[in-house]
Amino acid sequence: MMHDDQVPIDADLVRAMIVDHFPEYRDQPIERLRSTGTDNAIFRIGLGVAARFPLRAMKPAECAEMLRREAAAMTGFARHSPVATPRPLGLGQPGTAYPMPWLVQSWIEGEVATPNGLAASTPFALDIANLIAALRAAATHGRYFVGQGRGGNLPDHDDWMDVCFRNSEGLLDVTRLRRMWARLRDLPPSGSDVMSHRDLIPANLLVHGERLVGVLDAGSFGPADPALDLVAAWHLLDRDRREVVRSHLRSGDVEWKRGAAWAFQQAIGLVWYYERTNPGMSALGRSTLSRLLDDPDV
Known part of the structure; x- marks a missing residue:
């Protein structure tokens, strides 16, 4: 279990819920996907469908509203993404053993990206840059960032960062990391909010060869700091390929460093947090921090 409030789910339970709520898929094989994802359990249903089950307990009505918002965001994201992305297909109802709604969506073929697999690939770096540029070009319709997550005011995260620093003693060079955050948190805004994926980590990107072919988990698509999606550069690319992204997007010094700040956060x-329960996600954190600490521009 990754979370204290995690709701258990397995393939047998999913099969029973599929039969009850989506009988058109009742004869399809069901497979739980191994993933470093932390918010949802994903099950593949046959060749063209996936079911997504939120992992953290919440009230059914709140979960349903969250999934409806995410489905609307996914639909909006698909209109602007230059690569494939899942489409929402239906909302499953709570059951006795799994007490929350869940989402059925289309399946996208591709291999999940890794922090180092395409770190030295210029075509992949350009695909990342083109994705960010395409999302930025979407209209915000007057909306702006709201909420407590990444994408707003950097100093708003000071309390969380202090928790992280205290829990990272013995794992990381906390003294050096505190100094870095002290510099990054004071960066001024770099521009008006733009439309953003808001979680461009390796687990949410699908690749084939050296090309980006799919984007997952677009349920948070919305306005945010224009630097936020730049986290992908530090999660996925070496220094030379990060410069490809920066040059393509014409990111100024403040915007680029704010992207580093969000990747750091x-x-x-x-x-x-995931040291024992999700080693792959913990390793991503270490990899990204290493790139940040080794980058003289940061």
């Missing part, structure tokens, strides 16, 4: 929490 995300990575520092991954190392200690």
Whole structure:
């Protein structure tokens, strides 16, 4: 279990719920996907469908509203993404053993990206840059960032960062990391909010060869700091390929460093929180922090 409030789910339970709520898929094989994802359990149903079950307990009505918002965001994201992305197909109802709604969506073929697999690939770096540029070009319709997550005001995360620093003693060079955050948190805004995926980590990107072919988990698509999606550069690319992204997007010094700040804020929490329950996600945090610490521009 990754979370204290995690709801258990397995293939047998999913099969029973599919039969009850989506009988058109009742004869399809069901397979739980191994993933470093932390918010949902994903099950493949046959060749063209996937079911997504939220892992953390919440009230059914709240979960249903969350999934409806995510489905709407996924639909909006698909209109602007230059690569494939899942389409929502239906909302499953709570059952006795799994007490929350869940989402059925289309399946996208591809291999899940890794922090180092395409780190030295210029075509992949350009695909990342083109994705970010395409999302930025989407209209915000007057909306702006709201909420407590990444994408707003950097100093709002000071309390969480302090928790992370304290829990990272013995795991990381906390003294050096505190100094880095002290510099990054004071960066001024770099521009008006733009439309963003808001979680461009390796687990949410699908590749084939050296090309980006799919984007997952677009349920948070919305307005945010224009630097937020730049986290992908530190999660996935070496220094030369990061420069490809920066040049293609014409990111100025402040915007680029704010992207580093958001990558830092995300990575520092991954190392200690998932050290035992999700080693792959913990390793991503270490990899990203290493790139940040080794980057003279940061």
